[in-house]
Amino acid sequence: MTKTVRLISGVGFTPGSAQDQREGLVGYVTLTFADLLLLDGLVLRRTAASKHTLSFPNRTDRRGERHPYYRPLDDSARRVIEDAVFAALGISRDATGDNHE
DSSP states (O other): OOOOOOSEEEEEEEEOOHHHHHTTEEEEEEEEETTTEEEEEEEEEEOTTSBEEEEOOEEEOTTSOEEESSOOSSHHHHHHHHHHHHHHHTOOSBOTTOTTO
């Protein structure tokens, strides 16, 4: 038996506070990856160049170095994930005129 697996599904969104949004944190994203993993704690951000981007959760050690819990393998993988999430949320990469603000 063959099962079709969706790369990204079950995308959820929780808006950030008004203060967060003024500072570029649009909200928080959850998603199901490959029908196998629930990924929580992704952050939808608006950059200074008015572009949407996702940031992935990490911890900071005592020396100030960041260690991601999970992350895309490369920029190409990041774009695939972002494109799927943005489509599910009905937003574009360009954040001008953003309705999540």
